[in-house]
Amino acid sequence: MRAARVLALALACAAVVAFLLLRRSGTDGGRNPVAASDSLPGTPTAVPATPAPAVPITPKATANPPAGLDPAALASPRATVQTELRLLEGGEQDLFRETFLPSLQSQVTAEAFAACRQRVRQVPVRPDWEMAEASTSGGHRVLRVSMFGKSMTGFHEVDGRWLADAVWCLPVGLP
Amino acid sequence: MAGHVGGENTKSCRRRVLVSTLVGQASFMRVGVIALLSLVAACGGGETSAPGGSVPLGWQPTAKGLWIWYFGYTGMTAAQAAQTAKDAGAGYVLIKSGQDASYWDTRYNAASVAEFTSRGMKVFAWAYLTPADVPGSVQAAALAARVPGTSGLVIDAEIEFEGGHDLEAQQLCEGIRAAVPGVWLAYTSFGWVGYHPTFPFGAFDRYCGDAFFPQVYWSDRGVSWSSGHAEAMQMLQAAQLQAPVWLVQSNDDTPQGGPPATADLNAFFDLTPPYSSLWEFPSSASPAKLPQLALLHWTN
Numbered sequence: 093m094r095a096a097r098v099l100a101l102a103l104a105c106a107a108v109v110a111f112l113l114l115r116r117s118g119t120d121g122g123r124n125p126v127a128a129s130d131s132l133p134g135t136p137t138a139v140p141a142t143p144a145p146a147v148p149i150t151p152k153a154t155a156n157p158p159a160g161l162d163p164a165a166l167a168s169p170r171a172t173v174q175t176e177l178r179l180l181e182g183g184e185q186d187l188f189r190e191t192f193l194p195s196l197q198s199q200v201t202a203e204a205f206a207a208c209r210q211r212v213r214q215v216p217v218r219p220d221w222e223m224a225e226a227s228t229s230g231g232h233r234v235l236r237v238s239m240f241g242k243s244m245t246g247f248h249e250v251d252g253r254w255l256a257d258a259v260w261c262l263p264v265g266l267p
Numbered sequence: 268m269a270g271h272v273g274g275e276n277t278k279s280c281r282r283r284v285l286v287s288t289l290v291g292q293a294s295f296m297r298v299g300v301i302a303l304l305s306l307v308a309a310c311g312g313g314e315t316s317a318p319g320g321s322v323p324l325g326w327q328p329t330a331k332g333l334w335i336w337y338f339g340y341t342g343m344t345a346a347q348a349a350q351t352a353k354d355a356g357a358g359y360v361l362i363k364s365g366q367d368a369s370y371w372d373t374r375y376n377a378a379s380v381a382e383f384t385s386r387g388m389k390v391f392a393w394a395y396l397t398p399a400d401v402p403g404s405v406q407a408a409a410l411a412a413r414v415p416g417t418s419g420l421v422i423d424a425e426i427e428f429e430g431g432h433d434l435e436a437q438q439l440c441e442g443i444r445a446a447v448p449g450v451w452l453a454y455t456s457f458g459w460v461g462y463h464p465t466f467p468f469g470a471f472d473r474y475c476g477d478a479f480f481p482q483v484y485w486s487d488r489g490v491s492w493s494s495g496h497a498e499a500m501q502m503l504q505a506a507q508l509q510a511p512v513w514l515v516q517s518n519d520d521t522p523q524g525g526p527p528a529t530a531d532l533n534a535f536f537d538l539t540p541p542y543s544s545l546w547e548f549p550s551s552a553s554p555a556k557l558p559q560l561a562l563l564h565w566t567n
Binding site: 210213214215216218220222223225238241242243244263264265266267 | 336337339340363366371395423425426427456457458459462463482484487488498519520521522547550552553
Protein backbone atom coordinates (compact mmCIF):
# COMPACT_ATOMS: atom_id res chain seq x y z
CA MET A 93 0.00 0.00 0.00
CA ARG A 94 2.79 2.38 0.98
CA ALA A 95 4.72 1.48 -2.13
CA ALA A 96 1.68 2.24 -4.21
CA ARG A 97 1.37 5.65 -2.61
CA VAL A 98 5.01 6.43 -3.23
CA LEU A 99 4.64 5.31 -6.82
CA ALA A 100 1.55 7.46 -7.27
CA LEU A 101 3.28 10.49 -5.84
CA ALA A 102 6.31 9.95 -8.03
CA LEU A 103 4.13 9.67 -11.11
CA ALA A 104 2.26 12.82 -10.17
CA CYS A 105 5.48 14.73 -9.66
CA ALA A 106 6.89 13.49 -12.94
CA ALA A 107 3.74 14.50 -14.74
CA VAL A 108 3.82 17.97 -13.27
CA VAL A 109 7.50 18.44 -14.08
CA ALA A 110 6.91 17.26 -17.63
CA PHE A 111 3.93 19.56 -17.95
CA LEU A 112 5.90 22.53 -16.72
CA LEU A 113 8.85 21.80 -18.99
CA LEU A 114 6.59 21.45 -22.01
CA ARG A 115 4.69 24.55 -21.08
CA ARG A 116 7.83 26.58 -20.57
CA SER A 117 9.32 25.52 -23.88
CA GLY A 118 6.09 26.42 -25.60
CA THR A 119 5.39 29.84 -24.19
CA ASP A 120 8.59 31.42 -23.03
CA GLY A 121 9.07 34.36 -25.35
CA GLY A 122 12.26 35.16 -23.55
CA ARG A 123 14.22 38.32 -23.56
CA ASN A 124 14.91 39.89 -26.85
CA PRO A 125 18.60 39.89 -27.68
CA VAL A 126 18.10 42.53 -30.32
CA ALA A 127 16.28 44.88 -28.04
CA ALA A 128 19.45 46.50 -26.84
CA SER A 129 20.96 46.73 -30.28
CA ASP A 130 17.96 48.50 -31.77
CA SER A 131 18.15 46.37 -34.88
CA LEU A 132 14.58 45.19 -34.89
CA PRO A 133 13.67 46.13 -38.45
CA GLY A 134 16.16 43.55 -39.66
CA THR A 135 15.80 39.79 -39.71
CA PRO A 136 12.72 38.65 -37.84
CA THR A 137 13.36 37.13 -34.46
CA ALA A 138 11.97 33.64 -34.16
CA VAL A 139 10.03 33.68 -30.96
CA PRO A 140 7.06 31.61 -29.86
CA ALA A 141 3.77 33.32 -29.28
CA THR A 142 2.92 34.48 -25.79
CA PRO A 143 -0.49 34.98 -24.22
CA ALA A 144 -2.08 38.31 -24.96
CA PRO A 145 -1.26 40.88 -22.30
CA ALA A 146 -4.02 41.92 -19.96
CA VAL A 147 -4.06 45.60 -20.74
CA PRO A 148 -2.66 46.26 -24.21
CA ILE A 149 -4.80 45.56 -27.21
CA THR A 150 -4.35 43.39 -30.27
CA PRO A 151 -3.65 45.16 -33.54
CA LYS A 152 -5.74 44.91 -36.65
CA ALA A 153 -4.16 43.07 -39.53
CA THR A 154 -3.15 46.26 -41.27
CA ALA A 155 -2.82 49.85 -40.27
CA ASN A 156 -3.86 52.91 -42.16
CA PRO A 157 -0.73 54.53 -43.53
CA PRO A 158 0.11 57.51 -41.39
CA ALA A 159 -0.23 60.70 -43.30
CA GLY A 160 2.28 62.88 -41.60
CA LEU A 161 4.93 60.81 -39.92
CA ASP A 162 8.12 59.81 -41.64
CA PRO A 163 8.28 55.99 -41.47
CA ALA A 164 11.81 56.32 -40.14
CA ALA A 165 10.34 57.89 -37.03
CA LEU A 166 8.69 54.56 -36.22
CA ALA A 167 11.35 52.27 -37.59
CA SER A 168 12.06 50.57 -34.27
CA PRO A 169 10.50 50.55 -30.81
CA ARG A 170 13.19 52.88 -29.58
CA ALA A 171 12.60 55.23 -32.48
CA THR A 172 8.89 55.21 -31.74
CA VAL A 173 9.45 56.14 -28.12
CA GLN A 174 11.81 58.93 -29.08
CA THR A 175 9.30 60.15 -31.62
CA GLU A 176 6.51 60.07 -29.08
CA LEU A 177 8.55 62.10 -26.63
CA ARG A 178 9.43 64.60 -29.33
CA LEU A 179 5.81 64.96 -30.37
CA LEU A 180 4.69 65.38 -26.78
CA GLU A 181 7.24 68.08 -26.25
CA GLY A 182 6.23 69.77 -29.46
CA GLY A 183 2.51 69.60 -28.80
CA GLU A 184 1.86 67.54 -31.93
CA GLN A 185 -1.21 65.63 -30.86
CA ASP A 186 -2.32 64.44 -34.30
CA LEU A 187 1.08 63.04 -35.16
CA PHE A 188 1.42 61.60 -31.67
CA ARG A 189 -1.80 59.67 -32.20
CA GLU A 190 -0.28 57.96 -35.23
CA THR A 191 2.36 56.28 -33.09
CA PHE A 192 -0.28 53.98 -31.60
CA LEU A 193 -2.13 51.03 -33.04
CA PRO A 194 -5.14 52.19 -35.09
CA SER A 195 -7.63 50.65 -32.69
CA LEU A 196 -6.10 52.68 -29.87
CA GLN A 197 -5.86 56.02 -31.59
CA SER A 198 -9.31 57.20 -30.56
CA GLN A 199 -8.14 57.05 -26.96
CA VAL A 200 -5.51 59.67 -27.60
CA THR A 201 -7.80 62.56 -26.79
CA ALA A 202 -6.78 66.09 -25.99
CA GLU A 203 -7.09 65.24 -22.30
CA ALA A 204 -4.95 62.15 -22.66
CA PHE A 205 -2.37 64.07 -24.63
CA ALA A 206 -2.20 66.76 -21.97
CA ALA A 207 -1.91 64.15 -19.23
CA CYS A 208 0.90 62.46 -21.11
CA ARG A 209 2.76 65.72 -21.58
CA GLN A 210 2.57 66.34 -17.89
CA ARG A 211 3.57 62.81 -16.94
CA VAL A 212 6.74 62.66 -19.01
CA ARG A 213 7.83 65.91 -17.43
CA GLN A 214 7.29 64.45 -13.97
CA VAL A 215 9.04 61.15 -14.40
CA PRO A 216 12.08 60.30 -16.51
CA VAL A 217 11.16 57.96 -19.37
CA ARG A 218 13.67 55.14 -19.30
CA PRO A 219 12.29 52.02 -20.95
CA ASP A 220 13.91 48.85 -19.71
CA TRP A 221 15.12 47.66 -23.11
CA GLU A 222 17.52 45.20 -21.54
CA MET A 223 14.63 43.12 -20.22
CA ALA A 224 12.28 43.68 -23.16
CA GLU A 225 10.46 40.56 -24.30
CA ALA A 226 9.94 39.64 -27.93
CA SER A 227 6.98 37.69 -29.19
CA THR A 228 4.50 37.57 -32.03
CA SER A 229 0.83 38.47 -31.99
CA GLY A 230 -1.59 38.30 -34.88
CA GLY A 231 1.29 37.74 -37.24
CA HIS A 232 3.14 40.82 -36.04
CA ARG A 233 6.40 41.01 -34.22
CA VAL A 234 5.95 42.53 -30.81
CA LEU A 235 8.45 43.87 -28.34
CA ARG A 236 7.11 44.37 -24.85
CA VAL A 237 8.95 46.70 -22.54
CA SER A 238 8.38 48.27 -19.15
CA MET A 239 8.43 52.03 -19.50
CA PHE A 240 8.50 52.96 -15.81
CA GLY A 241 9.29 49.68 -14.08
CA LYS A 242 5.71 48.48 -13.84
CA SER A 243 3.27 47.61 -16.65
CA MET A 244 4.61 46.44 -19.99
CA THR A 245 3.85 48.23 -23.25
CA GLY A 246 3.91 46.29 -26.49
CA PHE A 247 5.32 47.79 -29.66
CA HIS A 248 3.85 46.00 -32.67
CA GLU A 249 5.48 46.00 -36.06
CA VAL A 250 2.73 46.85 -38.55
CA ASP A 251 3.72 47.53 -42.13
CA GLY A 252 7.23 48.42 -41.10
CA ARG A 253 6.15 50.74 -38.31
CA TRP A 254 6.38 49.94 -34.63
CA LEU A 255 3.19 51.10 -32.96
CA ALA A 256 2.43 51.15 -29.25
CA ASP A 257 -0.48 49.11 -27.90
CA ALA A 258 -1.03 51.19 -24.78
CA VAL A 259 -0.99 54.86 -23.96
CA TRP A 260 1.92 54.17 -21.68
CA CYS A 261 2.43 57.78 -20.68
CA LEU A 262 -0.89 58.10 -18.89
CA PRO A 263 -0.49 58.01 -15.13
CA VAL A 264 -1.68 54.74 -13.64
CA GLY A 265 -3.54 54.44 -10.41
CA LEU A 266 -3.56 58.09 -9.46
CA PRO A 267 -5.33 58.59 -7.30
CA MET B 268 -7.18 46.74 13.75
CA ALA B 269 -7.83 47.85 10.24
CA GLY B 270 -5.35 50.12 8.62
CA HIS B 271 -2.77 49.92 11.37
CA VAL B 272 0.80 50.64 10.47
CA GLY B 273 3.53 48.06 10.78
CA GLY B 274 3.88 45.20 13.19
CA GLU B 275 3.25 41.52 12.99
CA ASN B 276 0.04 40.40 11.43
CA THR B 277 -2.34 39.21 14.09
CA LYS B 278 -3.68 36.38 12.00
CA SER B 279 -2.32 33.24 13.47
CA CYS B 280 -1.63 31.32 10.34
CA ARG B 281 -0.64 32.77 7.04
CA ARG B 282 0.17 29.44 5.50
CA ARG B 283 -3.28 28.25 5.07
CA VAL B 284 -4.20 24.63 4.72
CA LEU B 285 -5.16 24.10 1.16
CA VAL B 286 -7.93 21.70 2.01
CA SER B 287 -9.69 24.28 4.11
CA THR B 288 -9.51 26.68 1.23
CA LEU B 289 -11.10 24.18 -1.03
CA VAL B 290 -14.08 23.68 1.22
CA GLY B 291 -15.56 27.01 0.31
CA GLN B 292 -14.70 26.80 -3.34
CA ALA B 293 -16.33 24.07 -5.29
CA SER B 294 -14.90 25.09 -8.61
CA PHE B 295 -13.19 22.11 -10.18
CA MET B 296 -10.83 24.44 -11.97
CA ARG B 297 -9.70 25.93 -8.68
CA VAL B 298 -9.08 22.53 -7.26
CA GLY B 299 -6.99 21.60 -10.23
CA VAL B 300 -4.89 24.73 -10.17
CA ILE B 301 -4.28 24.60 -6.44
CA ALA B 302 -3.42 20.92 -6.61
CA LEU B 303 -1.00 21.67 -9.42
CA LEU B 304 0.70 24.40 -7.43
CA SER B 305 0.92 22.12 -4.41
CA LEU B 306 2.54 19.42 -6.46
CA VAL B 307 5.01 21.91 -7.89
CA ALA B 308 5.95 22.83 -4.36
CA ALA B 309 6.16 19.19 -3.31
CA CYS B 310 8.33 18.22 -6.23
CA GLY B 311 10.54 21.21 -5.74
CA GLY B 312 12.83 20.50 -8.66
CA GLY B 313 16.48 20.83 -7.81
CA GLU B 314 16.16 24.10 -5.97
CA THR B 315 17.07 24.66 -2.39
CA SER B 316 14.05 25.02 -0.15
CA ALA B 317 15.63 27.37 2.38
CA PRO B 318 14.73 31.01 1.93
CA GLY B 319 17.59 33.42 2.30
CA GLY B 320 17.92 36.06 4.97
CA SER B 321 15.81 36.26 8.04
CA VAL B 322 12.05 36.26 8.02
CA PRO B 323 11.18 39.62 9.53
CA LEU B 324 7.94 38.83 11.30
CA GLY B 325 7.83 41.32 14.09
CA TRP B 326 11.03 42.88 12.87
CA GLN B 327 11.27 46.62 13.23
CA PRO B 328 13.69 48.33 10.88
CA THR B 329 16.11 50.77 12.40
CA ALA B 330 15.64 53.02 9.40
CA LYS B 331 13.24 53.42 6.53
CA GLY B 332 13.35 51.74 3.15
CA LEU B 333 14.36 52.59 -0.41
CA TRP B 334 13.02 51.05 -3.60
CA ILE B 335 15.32 50.21 -6.51
CA TRP B 336 14.14 49.29 -10.01
CA TYR B 337 17.54 48.20 -11.31
CA PHE B 338 21.05 49.44 -11.00
CA GLY B 339 21.59 50.42 -14.62
CA TYR B 340 19.30 53.41 -14.52
CA THR B 341 21.02 54.74 -11.41
CA GLY B 342 24.33 54.88 -13.21
CA MET B 343 25.84 52.89 -10.37
CA THR B 344 26.96 49.39 -9.68
CA ALA B 345 25.22 47.42 -6.97
CA ALA B 346 28.12 48.17 -4.64
CA GLN B 347 27.97 51.88 -5.35
CA ALA B 348 24.20 51.97 -4.91
CA ALA B 349 24.50 50.04 -1.65
CA GLN B 350 27.09 52.43 -0.31
CA THR B 351 24.98 55.40 -1.35
CA ALA B 352 21.93 53.92 0.38
CA LYS B 353 23.96 53.21 3.49
CA ASP B 354 25.50 56.67 3.54
CA ALA B 355 22.05 58.20 3.15
CA GLY B 356 20.83 56.15 6.10
CA ALA B 357 18.40 53.66 4.57
CA GLY B 358 17.60 50.66 6.73
CA TYR B 359 16.29 48.34 4.07
CA VAL B 360 16.00 48.21 0.31
CA LEU B 361 13.55 46.61 -2.07
CA ILE B 362 15.08 45.54 -5.38
CA LYS B 363 13.11 44.43 -8.41
CA SER B 364 13.62 40.75 -9.05
CA GLY B 365 11.51 40.19 -12.13
CA GLN B 366 8.38 40.64 -14.17
CA ASP B 367 5.66 38.00 -14.32
CA ALA B 368 7.27 34.67 -15.20
CA SER B 369 10.71 36.20 -15.67
CA TYR B 370 13.13 36.10 -12.77
CA TRP B 371 16.04 38.46 -13.38
CA ASP B 372 19.02 36.54 -12.15
CA THR B 373 21.42 39.01 -13.69
CA ARG B 374 20.05 41.79 -11.55
CA TYR B 375 18.71 40.17 -8.42
CA ASN B 376 21.23 37.64 -7.21
CA ALA B 377 23.23 36.70 -4.15
CA ALA B 378 26.09 39.00 -5.06
CA SER B 379 23.97 42.11 -5.51
CA VAL B 380 21.97 41.35 -2.39
CA ALA B 381 25.15 40.86 -0.40
CA GLU B 382 26.30 44.36 -1.27
CA PHE B 383 23.45 45.62 0.87
CA THR B 384 23.29 43.03 3.60
CA SER B 385 27.04 43.33 4.17
CA ARG B 386 26.42 47.01 4.88
CA GLY B 387 23.77 46.28 7.45
CA MET B 388 20.64 46.69 5.37
CA LYS B 389 17.91 44.14 4.89
CA VAL B 390 16.89 43.30 1.34
CA PHE B 391 13.47 42.45 -0.03
CA ALA B 392 12.81 41.31 -3.57
CA TRP B 393 9.90 42.86 -5.41
CA ALA B 394 8.37 41.53 -8.58
CA TYR B 395 5.78 43.14 -10.85
CA LEU B 396 3.17 40.46 -11.41
CA THR B 397 -0.04 40.26 -13.41
CA PRO B 398 -2.72 37.57 -13.63
CA ALA B 399 -1.48 36.52 -17.07
CA ASP B 400 0.65 33.56 -15.99
CA VAL B 401 0.16 32.61 -12.38
CA PRO B 402 2.14 29.33 -12.39
CA GLY B 403 5.04 31.01 -14.17
CA SER B 404 4.95 33.96 -11.81
CA VAL B 405 4.95 31.62 -8.82
CA GLN B 406 8.06 29.90 -10.08
CA ALA B 407 9.86 33.15 -10.83
CA ALA B 408 8.91 34.72 -7.51
CA ALA B 409 10.02 31.62 -5.65
CA LEU B 410 13.43 31.79 -7.26
CA ALA B 411 13.83 35.37 -6.11
CA ALA B 412 12.65 34.59 -2.59
CA ARG B 413 15.29 31.88 -2.31
CA VAL B 414 18.22 34.14 -3.19
CA PRO B 415 20.53 34.11 -0.18
CA GLY B 416 20.19 37.23 1.90
CA THR B 417 16.61 37.89 0.88
CA SER B 418 14.39 38.79 3.81
CA GLY B 419 11.12 38.58 1.96
CA LEU B 420 9.18 39.06 -1.24
CA VAL B 421 6.85 41.89 -2.18
CA ILE B 422 4.40 41.39 -5.02
CA ASP B 423 3.72 44.55 -7.01
CA ALA B 424 0.18 44.13 -8.34
CA GLU B 425 -1.54 47.00 -10.04
CA ILE B 426 -3.86 47.80 -12.93
CA GLU B 427 -3.76 44.33 -14.50
CA PHE B 428 -5.42 42.89 -11.40
CA GLU B 429 -8.35 45.26 -11.51
CA GLY B 430 -11.65 43.83 -12.68
CA GLY B 431 -12.25 40.62 -10.79
CA HIS B 432 -8.99 38.76 -10.47
CA ASP B 433 -9.47 37.63 -6.89
CA LEU B 434 -8.88 34.01 -7.74
CA GLU B 435 -5.61 34.68 -9.53
CA ALA B 436 -4.46 36.79 -6.57
CA GLN B 437 -5.21 33.93 -4.21
CA GLN B 438 -3.53 31.37 -6.43
CA LEU B 439 -0.48 33.56 -6.77
CA CYS B 440 -0.06 34.05 -3.06
CA GLU B 441 -0.81 30.48 -2.10
CA GLY B 442 1.46 29.18 -4.81
CA ILE B 443 4.39 31.24 -3.60
CA ARG B 444 3.79 30.26 0.00
CA ALA B 445 3.63 26.63 -0.99
CA ALA B 446 6.80 26.88 -3.07
CA VAL B 447 8.77 28.73 -0.39
CA PRO B 448 7.53 27.61 3.01
CA GLY B 449 7.93 30.28 5.63
CA VAL B 450 8.48 33.06 3.16
CA TRP B 451 7.65 36.58 4.30
CA LEU B 452 5.21 37.61 1.61
CA ALA B 453 3.78 41.08 1.17
CA TYR B 454 2.21 43.11 -1.60
CA THR B 455 2.23 46.65 -2.90
CA SER B 456 -0.38 48.42 -4.95
CA PHE B 457 -2.41 51.59 -5.26
CA GLY B 458 -2.12 53.94 -2.34
CA TRP B 459 -5.68 55.18 -2.23
CA VAL B 460 -7.54 51.91 -2.07
CA GLY B 461 -11.00 53.43 -2.17
CA TYR B 462 -10.54 54.51 -5.77
CA HIS B 463 -9.96 50.93 -6.90
CA PRO B 464 -13.07 48.96 -5.96
CA THR B 465 -12.38 46.09 -8.35
CA PHE B 466 -8.81 45.48 -7.25
CA PRO B 467 -8.58 42.29 -5.16
CA PHE B 468 -7.30 43.96 -2.03
CA GLY B 469 -9.16 41.42 0.06
CA ALA B 470 -7.48 38.44 -1.56
CA PHE B 471 -4.01 39.93 -1.38
CA ASP B 472 -4.65 41.01 2.18
CA ARG B 473 -5.69 37.53 3.18
CA TYR B 474 -3.11 35.50 1.32
CA CYS B 475 -0.13 37.85 0.80
CA GLY B 476 -0.67 40.02 3.83
CA ASP B 477 2.51 39.85 5.83
CA ALA B 478 2.52 43.53 4.94
CA PHE B 479 0.84 45.91 2.52
CA PHE B 480 2.87 48.69 0.95
CA PRO B 481 0.32 51.27 -0.30
CA GLN B 482 1.89 53.58 -2.86
CA VAL B 483 0.86 56.90 -1.42
CA TYR B 484 2.54 58.90 -4.15
CA TRP B 485 1.28 62.30 -3.12
CA SER B 486 3.85 64.17 -5.21
CA ASP B 487 2.82 62.36 -8.39
CA ARG B 488 -0.80 63.11 -7.66
CA GLY B 489 -0.11 66.73 -6.92
CA VAL B 490 -1.56 66.87 -3.44
CA SER B 491 0.08 67.77 -0.16
CA TRP B 492 1.79 65.03 1.79
CA SER B 493 -0.63 65.54 4.67
CA SER B 494 -3.84 65.34 2.67
CA GLY B 495 -2.52 62.43 0.66
CA HIS B 496 -1.60 60.57 3.82
CA ALA B 497 -4.87 61.36 5.55
CA GLU B 498 -7.01 60.19 2.66
CA ALA B 499 -4.99 57.02 2.24
CA MET B 500 -5.38 56.14 5.91
CA GLN B 501 -9.10 56.85 5.85
CA MET B 502 -9.53 54.55 2.89
CA LEU B 503 -7.46 51.82 4.52
CA GLN B 504 -9.60 52.06 7.60
CA ALA B 505 -12.77 51.80 5.55
CA ALA B 506 -11.45 48.83 3.61
CA GLN B 507 -10.82 46.93 6.84
CA LEU B 508 -7.64 45.36 5.56
CA GLN B 509 -5.69 43.39 8.13
CA ALA B 510 -2.14 43.39 6.83
CA PRO B 511 0.38 45.63 8.57
CA VAL B 512 0.74 48.81 6.54
CA TRP B 513 4.16 49.88 5.31
CA LEU B 514 3.50 53.18 3.57
CA VAL B 515 5.45 54.22 0.48
CA GLN B 516 5.95 57.78 -0.70
CA SER B 517 7.58 58.92 -3.92
CA ASN B 518 10.20 61.45 -4.86
CA ASP B 519 8.75 61.80 -8.37
CA ASP B 520 8.26 65.37 -9.50
CA THR B 521 4.98 67.10 -8.85
CA PRO B 522 2.61 67.98 -11.69
CA GLN B 523 3.47 71.60 -11.06
CA GLY B 524 7.09 70.81 -11.84
CA GLY B 525 10.08 70.16 -9.66
CA PRO B 526 10.75 67.55 -7.01
CA PRO B 527 8.83 67.30 -3.77
CA ALA B 528 10.31 69.41 -1.03
CA THR B 529 12.69 67.68 1.32
CA ALA B 530 10.71 69.06 4.27
CA ASP B 531 7.54 67.44 2.94
CA LEU B 532 9.19 64.08 2.36
CA ASN B 533 10.57 64.27 5.89
CA ALA B 534 7.21 65.21 7.34
CA PHE B 535 5.72 62.08 5.77
CA PHE B 536 8.56 59.95 7.07
CA ASP B 537 8.32 61.49 10.53
CA LEU B 538 4.66 60.58 10.72
CA THR B 539 5.02 57.02 9.48
CA PRO B 540 7.89 55.23 11.25
CA PRO B 541 9.36 52.71 11.30
CA TYR B 542 8.28 50.83 8.20
CA SER B 543 7.75 53.48 5.53
CA SER B 544 9.86 53.73 2.41
CA LEU B 545 10.68 55.87 -0.61
CA TRP B 546 10.14 55.14 -4.28
CA GLU B 547 12.79 55.33 -5.65
CA PHE B 548 16.56 55.36 -5.87
CA PRO B 549 17.14 58.36 -8.14
CA SER B 550 17.82 57.92 -11.80
CA SER B 551 21.04 59.20 -13.27
CA ALA B 552 18.72 61.33 -15.40
CA SER B 553 17.71 63.19 -12.26
CA PRO B 554 21.05 63.83 -10.56
CA ALA B 555 19.66 66.61 -8.40
CA LYS B 556 17.64 64.04 -6.46
CA LEU B 557 20.64 62.10 -5.30
CA PRO B 558 21.81 64.66 -2.71
CA GLN B 559 18.24 64.80 -1.40
CA LEU B 560 18.52 61.18 -0.27
CA ALA B 561 21.05 62.14 2.37
CA LEU B 562 18.76 64.85 3.71
CA LEU B 563 15.81 62.58 4.44
CA HIS B 564 14.84 61.37 7.90
CA TRP B 565 15.62 57.71 7.43
CA THR B 566 16.42 56.86 11.01
CA ASN B 567 13.52 55.78 13.16
